[in-house]
Amino acid sequence: xxxxxxxxxxxxxxxxxxxxxxxxxxxxxxxxxxxxxxxxxxxxxxxxxxxxxxxxxxxxxxxxxxxxxxxxxxxxxxxxxxxxxxxxxxxxxxxxxxxxxxxxxxxxxxxxxxxxxxxxxxxxxxxxxxxxxxxxxxxxxxxxxxxxxxxxxxxxxxxxxxxxxxxxxxxxxxxxxxxxxxxxxxxxxxxxxxxxxxxxxxxxxxxxxxxxxxxxxxxxxxxxxxxxxxxxxxxxxxxxxxxxxxxxxxxxxxxxxxxxxxxxxxxxxxxxxxxxxxxxxxxxxxxxxxxxxxxxxxxxxxxxxxxxxxxxxxxxxxxxxxxxxxxxxxxxxxxxxxxxxxxxx
Numbered sequence: 001x002x003x004x005x006x007x008x009x010x011x012x013x014x015x016x017x018x019x020x021x022x023x024x025x026x027x028x029x030x031x032x033x034x035x036x037x038x039x040x041x042x043x044x045x046x047x048x049x050x051x052x053x054x055x056x057x058x059x060x061x062x063x064x065x066x067x068x069x070x071x072x073x074x075x076x077x078x079x080x081x082x083x084x085x086x087x088x089x090x091x092x093x094x095x096x097x098x099x100x101x102x103x104x105x106x107x108x109x110x111x112x113x114x115x116x117x118x119x120x121x122x123x124x125x126x127x128x129x130x131x132x133x134x135x136x137x138x139x140x141x142x143x144x145x146x147x148x149x150x151x152x153x154x155x156x157x158x159x160x161x162x163x164x165x166x167x168x169x170x171x172x173x174x175x176x177x178x179x180x181x182x183x184x185x186x187x188x189x190x191x192x193x194x195x196x197x198x199x200x201x202x203x204x205x206x207x208x209x210x211x212x213x214x215x216x217x218x219x220x221x222x223x224x225x226x227x228x229x230x231x232x233x234x235x236x237x238x239x240x241x242x243x244x245x246x247x248x249x250x251x252x253x254x255x256x257x258x259x260x261x262x263x264x265x266x267x268x269x270x271x272x273x274x275x276x277x278x279x280x281x282x283x284x285x286x287x288x289x290x291x292x293x294x295x296x297x298x299x300x301x302x303x304x305x306x307x308x309x310x311x312x313x314x315x316x317x318x319x320x321x322x323x324x325x326x327x328x329x330x331x332x333x334x335x336x337x338x339x340x341x342x343x344x345x
Contacts, residue, residue: 002203003144004167004176010199011179014186016041019048021178026100026125027058033117034085038078038302041185047076058100061086062093070255070332077301077335079252084112104130115157123173131164132177133157136184142216143188146205152219222303228265229308230272231258231337233292233345234284236315240322243331251301256331258310266296266307276313285316292344299336310340 015021018041020032031051035044050072055061061069066086073082088111092100101107103126107118115133122128131137138151141160149156168176187198195207206212234242243256261275273289280286289311296307325345333341 001169003200004169006199007179007183008169008172008175010187011175011182015178015182016186018045019052024125026121028052029121029124030100030113030117031085033120034081034112035076037081037117039076044076047073055089058089058098059093061089066254067332071330074332074338075335079255081112083254087111088113100125102126104128115161120177123177127174129165129168129170129173131161131168131173132181133161133164134181134184136181136188137164138216139190140180140184140188143206143212144200144204146209146211146215148215148217150219151216225304227304227306228263228267228296229306230261230263230267230275231308231310231340232261232276232280232313233258233310234280234313234315234319236317236319236322238318238322238324240319240324241328242319242322243328251304252334254332256333257337266309272309272311276311280313284313284319287314287316289313292340297336297340299334306336308336310344 018032020028023029028048032044032048035047035051051061054068054072055064064086066083069082069086070079073079076082091110092098100121101110104118104122107113107121108115110118113121119130119132122130123132138156138160141147141163142149142151145163147160149159151160164180187193191213193212195201195204195212198204198207201207204212206215241258243258244260246252246255246257259280261272261279263271263275267275269289269291276286276289292310292312296309299306299308328341328345
């Protein structure tokens with residue numbers, strides 16, 4: 001109980017004032033938890049405020065179309081979260097009459113809601129005695145107790161959840177869960193934590209053994225795949241261009257992009273120009289072509305590094321179903337394409 005009491009005491013003195021902490025309404029709590037997966041609070045906060053302004057209730061989110069949701073999500077990454085968020089909102093609004101499931105086990109049945117998110121909603125909204133286990137919790141517990149379990153292994157979550165459950169005050173699970181996550185986010189940070197001011201500096205096993213920078217143990221990720229994208233910004237005599245929707249499963253599903261030529265390696269001007277002639281000369285009379293960026297833009301995703309070049313391709317006449325620059329900006333794009341449009345078009 002000493003650990004829990006010290007932790008909660010620290011939390012009550014140091015916690016950030018975050019809007020989703022001032023309510024037990026599951027809608028904003030669910031929204032925040034989905035947004036903060038793989039995302040820092042500072043990055044996620046503006047998106048949370050934009051979503052709650054545009055969609056103040058789960059019914060508003062459910063009635064929106066997917067492109068509205070993806071446009072608001074633009075730049076937050078991991079876009080499957082937004083698509084699942086929208087589908088789950090529709091399920092809750094239309095099938096469950098706007099009422100969120102009231103238990104951890106039932107919350108787990110929602111699309112896009114995993115063990116961590118279900119535990120967070122169940123404890124914060126309904127005070128259910130269930131521990132959350134995220135990266136912060138792995139880090140705090142592994143250091144405090146000197147646990148060298150590889151957190152990349154599937155069995156690790158069960159081990160850490162059992163320990164967190166044992167430590168959790170059963171009459172106050174919500175505050176304990178908030179506290180341990182906040183402690184990991186603000187104090188027991190991944191690199192160079194300030195252990196000198198830590199409330200646990202006399203009892204933390206990793207600190208006593210000089211192992212803070214070695215924990216938690218996590219095996220290396222899979223090898224990153226390199227991909228080479230050549231985006232063709234076609235422009236007709238009226239200044240209109242054309243875009244397409246990414247419908248294949250994989251990155252950026254249902255977002256928009258310019259016509260794409262993907263190559264096995266970085267290609268020079270002549271090689272790309274030849275491919276453009278092969279792929280588009282039957283449809284368009286190409287007048288000229290030039291590169292917007294001489295060096296590839298490197299866009300890093302969790303499992304892929306994209307090397308991106310944009311090419312301006314002037315075509316004769318008018319593009320069928322072409323769109324102007326104002327209309328272009330209303331579509332949801334991957335952030336790297338959005339930034340290009342804002343900067344160069």
